[in-house]
Amino acid sequence: MPKKWKLCAWLFGINFFLSAFTFGGGYVVVPMVRKYFVRKKELFSEEELVEMAATAQSSPGAIAINLSALAGYRTAGAAGAAVSCVSAVLPPLLILSAVSVWYDAFASNPVVSAVLAGMQAGAAALMVDYVVDMYRIITGEHSRFLTLLAPACFAANFIFEIGAVWILLFSCALCLLRTWGRNIRAQKMKKEEKIPKC
Amino acid sequence: MLITLFFLFVRIGLLSIGGGYAIIPMIQTEIVKNQGWLSEQAFTDIIAISQMTPGPLAVNTSTFVGMRMAGVAGAVAATAGCVICGIVISLSLYRFFQRHRDSKIIFELLCGLKSASLGLIASAAGTILLLTFFGSDGLPVLSQLDLPAVLLFSGTFFCLRKFRANPILLMTLCGAAGGLLSLI
Numbered sequence: 001m002p003k004k005w006k007l008c009a010w011l012f013g014i015n016f017f018l019s020a021f022t023f024g025g026g027y028v029v030v031p032m033v034r035k036y037f038v039r040k041k042e043l044f045s046e047e048e049l050v051e052m053a054a055t056a057q058s059s060p061g062a063i064a065i066n067l068s069a070l071a072g073y074r075t076a077g078a079a080g081a082a083v084s085c086v087s088a089v090l091p092p093l094l095i096l097s098a099v100s101v102w103y104d105a106f107a108s109n110p111v112v113s114a115v116l117a118g119m120q121a122g123a124a125a126l127m128v129d130y131v132v133d134m135y136r137i138i139t140g141e142h143s144r145f146l147t148l149l150a151p152a153c154f155a156a157n158f159i160f161e162i163g164a165v166w167i168l169l170f171s172c173a174l175c176l177l178r179t180w181g182r183n184i185r186a187q188k189m190k191k192e193e194k195i196p197k198c
Numbered sequence: 199m200l201i202t203l204f205f206l207f208v209r210i211g212l213l214s215i216g217g218g219y220a221i222i223p224m225i226q227t228e229i230v231k232n233q234g235w236l237s238e239q240a241f242t243d244i245i246a247i248s249q250m251t252p253g254p255l256a257v258n259t260s261t262f263v264g265m266r267m268a269g270v271a272g273a274v275a276a277t278a279g280c281v282i283c284g285i286v287i288s289l290s291l292y293r294f295f296q297r298h299r300d301s302k303i304i305f306e307l308l309c310g311l312k313s314a315s316l317g318l319i320a321s322a323a324g325t326i327l328l329l330t331f332f333g334s335d336g337l338p339v340l341s342q343l344d345l346p347a348v349l350l351f352s353g354t355f356f357c358l359r360k361f362r363a364n365p366i367l368l369m370t371l372c373g374a375a376g377g378l379l380s381l382i
Contacts, residue, residue, distance in 0.1 A: 017366060018366075019252065019254070020252050021366050021369050022253050026255065027319055027322040027323070030319060032365055032366075035365050039362070050315075050316065051312055052292065053312075053316075054308065054311040054312045054314070054316075055291050055292045055295065056284075056288050057311075057315045057318060058215070058288075058311060059215070059284050059287040059291055060211055060212050060213065060214055060283055060284050060287060061214065061256065061280065061283055061284020061285070061287075061288075062255075062256040062257050062280070062281060063254070064253075065257060065281045065284060065285060066285060066288040069284075069288060069289060073289055073292065074292075081289060085281065088257075089278075089281065092251065092252070092254070092257045092261050092277070093261055093270075093273055093274070093277065095252060095253070096247075096251060096258060096261045096262055097270060097273065100247075100265055100266075103243075103247065107247060107250070110380060111380055111381065112250070113250070114377050114379065115373040115374070115376050115377040116250055117330070117376050118347075118372040118373045118375050118376020118377065118379070119369050119372050120326060120329060120347075121330045121347050121350040121351040121372055121376070122350070122368050122369045122371075122372030122373070123326060123369070124323060124326040124327045124351055125351050125352075125354035125355040125358060125368075126354075126358065126365055127319065127323035127326060128323050128327070128355060129358040129359060130319070130323075131316065131319060131320045131323055134316050135316060138312065138313055138316060143309070145310075146309055146310070146312075146313045149310060149314055150313045150314070150317040150320070151320075153313070153314045153315075153317025153318055154317040154321050156317075157317065157321035158324045158325070164215060164318055165215045167317070171310045171311060172307055172310060174310060175306045175309070175310035175311075176303065176306075176307065178310075179302060179303050179306045
């Protein structure tokens, strides 16, 4: 039990921190989670993280919060999920209540926006680093379909600006078709094997 | 008021798949057009502030709208409403996937989703890259290339690949570097 308490306390701290350093959209949380949950604490594997990210993305709402909940759940069960969510939502609440008071001074300050631009460059580097590593895992599965699906989804979203929902649904449909086609082929093979036997 | 806010954001949270920027138009239609709680200008200001402050965009925006409407209690109600559906659904989806791991179809589906989701993350990374390098996410114009930002990005990327440096430390350094550069 004390171990679980410790884990929950760690989850609270780490999610608070991660959320406080999420600049430039919630996606940055994914590489951050990798750094602390996978590499430092080895609480789960990189493959599991990719799976969690996919789940978080397929669900409605903010991906960062969904992923926090999933990582917390995987680490310490329902209590972990609850602690993670609360601590991930706290920094925006605290910071925004402060910022809304000094809104004008904050928004028009050139140094503030320069600092934010710098952090954006950092966030971009984090995400590119993550994508490179995770794409290696996917190509490592030696499936031409999966290797091509990721760049195809990238192009669909980035170049053709197709909504994430449609891309995810279409990918699901493709997967189902693929398994279905494979089953049919397997059955045919079986039948062909049977014929000469008769 | 708090209850209305909560359920309004439950609906917004439930209908927005794909996170981040997908949520903004949704909140805009609900708050500005349907409810008329905020003016177009006030809403644009809120988005700008939400992008500047840390935290996921959707959470920031709902927190801010809630705060404007009903103070801190409103912020809590709106944020809770916005995230609750996502949390419940993603947890149940995760458990569902875990329980049916041995099923061939679920396994294939999950593999496909992983690949697709990585593609989407790559797309988000591309958008941020464009914003960092060119200051807008439209078609890049070479003359608008922000050289210091490119250097900052390359330096950070190098540190990540080579030394697996601490991301929070790197982010802080990047922010400091950005601030210093603007002062020079």
